[in-house]
Amino acid sequence: MPSRSGTDRNGRSVAERGDLAVGSTGLTKRFRRQVAVDGVDLAVPRGAVYGFLGPNGSGKTTTIRMLLGLIRPTAGGHTLLGRAMPAHAGTVLPRVGSLVEGPAFHPYLSGRANLHRLDAADRTADPRTAKQRVDKALDRVGLLAAATKRYRAYSLGMRQRLALAATMLVPRDLLILDEPTNGLDPQGTREVRAIITALAADGATVLLSTHLLSEVEQICTHVGVMHLGKLVAQAPLAQLRAQAVPxxxxxxxxxxxxxxxxxxxxxxxxxxxxxxxxxxxxxxxxxxxxxxxxxxxxxxxxxxxxxxxxxxxxxxxxxxxxxxxx
Structure with a gap:
């Protein structure tokens, strides 16, 4: 199993490795007396589908929020796509798509209008191709037929699909998805897994936070296991399987x-x-x-x-x- 000491065999900190899409060293978050994330050293290789696995309340979402700059870590540091964060957030985050703790959209706007507003706020997006890109993203998650329906009328599963569509308005090098199949029926779950697999095949790195073993088994190449705020295991999935003692x-x-x-x-x-x-x-x-x-x-x-x-x-x-x- 790879070392979780924060350094590799050459003495470099995990966060300094250029072959990683996500790297962290000693990433820690305390809320008063509670330690929610305790010294996490993530190593997500470029091109991987990394299953960030653990029981609910294990610290996965807090870790993701720190990676994206939504909250400040108490200690430690991290990189995204080989660049130190938050120093290079302005250049890195436009290359990152994310879905964290459920979607948040304007309830009285349609699904299509919500995506157009998000797209207009992206300074890297070409406004001349906005319509085509929005409709392509809606179609990819199976919402094109419901594009004109107001968001408040969407089911939980449809809201999850719209949030996933928002991450695909422009090509992303890294996708960080927190429970993307939450609220989906079995058919919708299979479709989302197929989308994630296709995105990875196109060259994107995916960090997939989940508590579902079935998602890890079906689409992930690497796994990190969280428990009580600590990263207790991290390795390629095949290596973890090989460690199982008969x-x-x-x-x-x-x-x-x-x-x-x-x-x-x-x-x-x-x-x-x-x-x-x-x-x-x-x-x-x-x-x-x-x-x-x-x-x-x-x-x-x-x-x-x-x-x-x-x-x-x-x-x-x-x-x-x-x-x-x-």
Whole structure:
């Protein structure tokens, strides 16, 4: 797992690495006596879809708000697209699209009119192509047919779609999205995931804050796991999967006897539950375990080597469950 000490193997701070779209060193936020974010060293490679994962209340949104300059950090520093923030915010932020803590639009304006107002406020946008770009963004999130409807009449899912459309009015090098599928039905969720995948394929880096394991499994290349304000894990998703330690499970009507045999063989963390015994085999071959059970007259109804799934892995990191729906 990559170091979370704040420096790489060459002694550079994480935030100084030019290969990162988002980097931070010791990023911290305190609210009076509460530490909401505690020394976070983010490393989001350019071109990655980075799943910023954690239970609700783990500090994800506060971290994102600091990255975007919406609140000041108590300590630490960070870069976006290789430039120090907030010193270069004026040149960097126009290249960043964001959706944070739900959308905020004018309720009496239509979806299209809201996007036009946002586009007009962007000094980097060409007003001559505004209509085409607004309609293209609406079409991309499935709202073109509802473009003239007032925002106050939009459902929660439609509001999320409009907010996502707002991030796509001009090409962005970096997208920072906080729970972008919130409020969407299953079809809408799949469409948003497809959009994110397409944006990444076009070269954008995506930092996706979520508490849904299904989103991470389907579209993310890298993962950072937050818990109680700390970044407890950060690595490519494939590397995290490889760290999962398989357990053996013996199905038998004599689980206590099976546990005794397993412990005698050197299997560790042996547990019994119902009609099974489980443990960590280390380097002991499965066939040797089965042979020892049979030799000791322990009836084996079933035997399996079980690799923990992502849910079990993240629970082991945080001690809390994750929502695996969506």
């Amino acid at each position: 357990r053996i499970r013996v199905d038998t009507d004599q689980p206590e006897d099976a546990a005794r045999v397993l412990e005698a063989l050197g299997v560790t963390e042996v547990e019994t539950a119902g009609t099974s015994a489980t443990g960590l085999p280390g380097g002991i071959a499965p066939e040797k375990i089965v042979a020892a059970l049979v030799h000791d007259d322990v009836p084996v109804r079933g035997f399996a080597v079980v690799t923990p799934d992502l849910e079990e892995l993240f629970v082991s990191l945080t001690g809390e469950g994750f929502d695996v729906s969506g």
